[in-house]
Amino acid sequence: MGLSSLLLLVAFLGGSSLHYLDGRSSRLSLEKTFGRSLKDSQCKHMLKHLHNGARITVQMPPGVEGHWVSTSCEVRPGPEFLTRSYSFYSNNTFQAHQFYYEDNHCAKPTYTLVIRGRLRLRQASWIIRGGTEAEYHLHHVQMVCHTATVAKELSQRLNRSCRGAVKGPWEPSVIYELWSEEGGYDCSRELNFAMHELQLLRMEKQYLHHNMDHLVEELFLGDIHTEPSQRLYYKPSSYQTALQNAKNHDHGCIVCRIIYRSDEFHPPILPPRADLTVGLYGQWVSQRCEVRPEVLFLTRHFIFHDNNHTWEGHYYHYSDPVCKHPTFTIYARGRYSRGLHSTRVLGGTDFVFKVNHMRVTPMDFTTTSLLNVFNGNECGVQGSWLVGVEQDVTLTNGCVALGIRLPHTEYELFRMEQDAHGRYLLYNGQRPSDGSSPDRPEKRATSYQMPLVQCSASSQSSEDSRADDVDGPLLHHNDCTGWHRGSQQLVEVTLGAFVASLLLSRQS
Numbered sequence: 368m369g370l371s372s373l374l375l376l377v378a379f380l381g382g383s384s385l386h387y388l389d390g391r392s393s394r395l396s397l398e399k400t401f402g403r404s405l406k407d408s409q410c411k412h413m414l415k416h417l418h419n420g421a422r423i424t425v426q427m428p429p430g431v432e433g434h435w436v437s438t439s440c441e442v443r444p445g446p447e448f449l450t451r452s453y454s455f456y457s458n459n460t461f462q463a464h465q466f467y468y469e470d471n472h473c474a475k476p477t478y479t480l481v482i483r484g485r486l487r488l489r490q491a492s493w494i495i496r497g498g499t500e501a502e503y504h505l506h507h508v509q510m511v512c513h514t515a516t517v518a519k520e521l522s523q524r525l526n527r528s529c530r531g532a533v534k535g536p537w538e539p540s541v542i543y544e545l546w547s548e549e550g551g552y553d554c555s556r557e558l559n560f561a562m563h564e565l566q567l568l569r570m571e572k573q574y575l576h577h578n579m580d581h582l583v584e585e586l587f588l589g590d591i592h593t594e595p596s597q598r599l600y601y602k603p604s605s606y607q608t609a610l611q612n613a614k615n616h617d618h619g620c621i622v623c624r625i626i627y628r629s630d631e632f633h634p635p636i637l638p639p640r641a642d643l644t645v646g647l648y649g650q651w652v653s654q655r656c657e658v659r660p661e662v663l664f665l666t667r668h669f670i671f672h673d674n675n676h677t678w679e680g681h682y683y684h685y686s687d688p689v690c691k692h693p694t695f696t697i698y699a700r701g702r703y704s705r706g707l708h709s710t711r712v713l714g715g716t717d718f719v720f721k722v723n724h725m726r727v728t729p730m731d732f733t734t735t736s737l738l739n740v741f742n743g744n745e746c747g748v749q750g751s752w753l754v755g756v757e758q759d760v761t762l763t764n765g766c767v768a769l770g771i772r773l774p775h776t777e778y779e780l781f782r783m784e785q786d787a788h789g790r791y792l793l794y795n796g797q798r799p800s801d802g803s804s805p806d807r808p809e810k811r812a813t814s815y816q817m818p819l820v821q822c823s824a825s826s827q828s829s830e831d832s833r834a835d836d837v838d839g840p841l842l843h844h845n846d847c848t849g850w851h852r853g854s855q856q857l858v859e860v861t862l863g864a865f866v867a868s869l870l871l872s873r874q875s
Contacts, residue, residue, distance in 0.1 A: 410650050410668060411821035414683075416667055417690055425688070428488050428499050429570030431455040435586045435610035436626040438617070439784075440473035440637055444593040444797065444814040445801075448473055451610060452626050453586075461486050461503075463562070466626075466634045471642075471714035476634035477517045479511040480558075481542070484490040486565055491618060495567060495658070497605060498690030503565040508546040508555045511631045512539045529554035541630060548752045559595045564588040567603040570686075584612035591661070592800045593814065601800065604660040619787035643783040643791075645716045645723070646701065648673040649826055651793050651819035656690035657684055660800060664688055668817060669793075671703075672826045678703050678720070688733070693730035698723045698757075701774075709780060712813050718779040725773060727766060741768040777804060778811040782820075792818035 375568040427813040437450040448471050463482040469475045484505040492498040512518035515538075522537035525545075532552045537543060545554040567589035574582055589603025600830070611620065613627040622637055629635040653666040668681040682697040683690070699722050709843030729752055738752040746766035747758035765771035780796040796805065796812025805811050 392408055401722050410652050413652050413822050414666060424572045426570045429568050432457055434613040436623050438611055438615050438620050438622055441608055442814045443591050445595050446813040450626050459485055472640055474639050478510055478512045478514045478633045479634050481631050482562060483507045498567050498569045501565055503562055506548055510538055510540050510545050511542050513634060515539050525554045528557040559598050561598045568743040582615045583617055584615045585609035588638055593797055605658050625762055642714045645781045647671040649821055650823040652822045654820050657817050664690055666690055670826050676703055695730050695734045696728045698726045715780045715782050718781055720777050720779050722775045724761045726757050726759045729754055738768050777806060778808050780812045791821040794818045
């Protein structure tokens with residue numbers, strides 16, 4: 368739970384797109400759910416733009432041929448700070464540059480990986496709607512170090528784990544082989560290196576500011592497991608930050624041009640910038656339809672009240688990758704407390720968030736049926752759920768059907784920055800890839816989710832953040848993604864019946 372998806376409804380709701388209300392009634396119900404506080408506001412306008420498809424075209428299968436680059440200094444779990452420059456060719460081969468840094472502004476390069484191989488696109492993903500599955504085959508993985516210190520440290524480290532492959536101390540600005548088809552050794556495993564991100568792809572096209580002369584193409588590759596030791600075995604179920612086509616990119620992206628002109632011997636050095644103090648005030652919304660592991664699509668709207676350190680969150684969940692068909696919404700609120708600057712992630716600030724109040728609104732028949740079949744008043748009033756009608760689940764300590772227990776505490780990581788257009792962006796911690804919750808300090812994230820953009824400096828809310836709603840004692844809870852055994856069995860049975868009926872209908 369917390370500041371990303373408050374729950375994971377597993378693949379059951381991923382199939383709900385085959386059974387949703389007609390578009391008009393869904394939109395009317397969703398507008399009602401947004402609440403009066405968003406009426407005619409900039410925040411509502413931005414969310415409505417997303418829910419109307421944001422004029423985004425998804426190319427299936429994706430046309431990946433071309434040169435794709437990062438738009439910022441990226442943060443991977445660990446943390447690792449890097450930029451990427453990937454080229455895909457018409458003969459299905461590719462060359463990928465991953466530039467690594469010691470700082471969170473990508474101004475001090477340490478080493479570069481050069482990866483060459485072959486990519487073969489497969490079918491549309493059955494698990495992640497809107498994505499395309501692919502297979503890759505590596506030919507070479509090479510490394511260039513950019514300082515004498517890094518060269519010495521890495522050669523010593525690799526010599527211990529990959530004996531015979533590293534001969535003598537390494538030198539900076541010299542390219543060394545980590546793995547090749549003919550070499551008979553693989554030193555890349557010591558770095559937890561894998562290119563499994565190429566197993567899931569999604570390509571989007573959009574015209575910025577409705578200008579038909581300003582096409583931007585973005586390539587989303589599979590996500591990276593939040594536990595580095597698991598990267599070698601993880602199959603992506605979400606996406607990383609998008610790469611932009613160097614030919615068709617946002618004209619304001621200076622970083623894109625710097626990375627485009629770089630190579631393994633001349634790594635990109637991004638312009639230095641100061642770390643912004645994280646100010647949790649005002650309202651923030653998603654910039655795109657976001658994808659979460661386990662087949663979740665959602666948009667988010669947060670309201671922070673810095674005068675009393677309370678927060679509100681609206682989570683709008685959908686069955687489709689462009690967020691047009693709503694399945695359920697959640698309203699949550701609670702308190703937060705600011706911690707110190709992160710000692711693990713440069714540029715990050717630690718926070719603690721508590722959730723003590725929650726309301727749920729089912730938006731389609733499938734979700735409503737799921738909520739109504741559970742026995743006991745452990746998720747609102749038993750059997751009373753209706754499409755488009757909100758229920759408070761605070762008094763039932765959350766919703767067992769959705770795996771939510773209240774109250775709930777999460778240990779968060781935040782950072783702020785400004786984009787090329789001067790807008791403030793807010794990043795919060797990436798959710799654990801294993802589906803658990805960061806409910807202990809040691810599980811705090813070391814990387815970030817897709818950023819939210821500030822839509823209003825005002826924190827005027829549709830709800831009264833009363834102290835008696837958020838000050839209750841913390842009770843025993845499961846993390847938001849934990850399923851009770853009976854709940855999961857029911858979902859599995861229901862899903863099995865659903866798939867069977869679908870197959871039978873196709874055969875008839």
